[in-house]
Amino acid sequence: MEDARNNLGAQYLKLGDYETARRELEAVVALDPASEVPHANLSLGLLAVGRTTEVAAEARMALRRDPLSAGANFAAGARSTIMPTA
Secondary structure (H helix, E strand, O other), X not given: OHHHHHHHHHHHHHHOOHHXXXXXXXXXXHHOOOOHHHHHHHHHHHHHOOOHHHHHXXXXXXXXXXXXXXXXXXXXXXXHHHOOOO
16 A cells, blocks of 8 residues: 555656645655655655755655665755755
């Protein structure tokens, strides 16, 4: 079930429906907090809706599980560009 919801959240990201993606991905993270992919996708969704203070925490969660996660590394890097001192 979590995989399907994560995939749905990822599709919403691709479609540009970032608020819906964020809500879907937050639900997935709540259901499966140990999985890397939902955290990485959520970090991208949070970045897209401008919730930059939360991006780093989600990206860190994903990177702890998979240091090579492209999505989490991108979100963390983009966030540090937006908020370099935070």
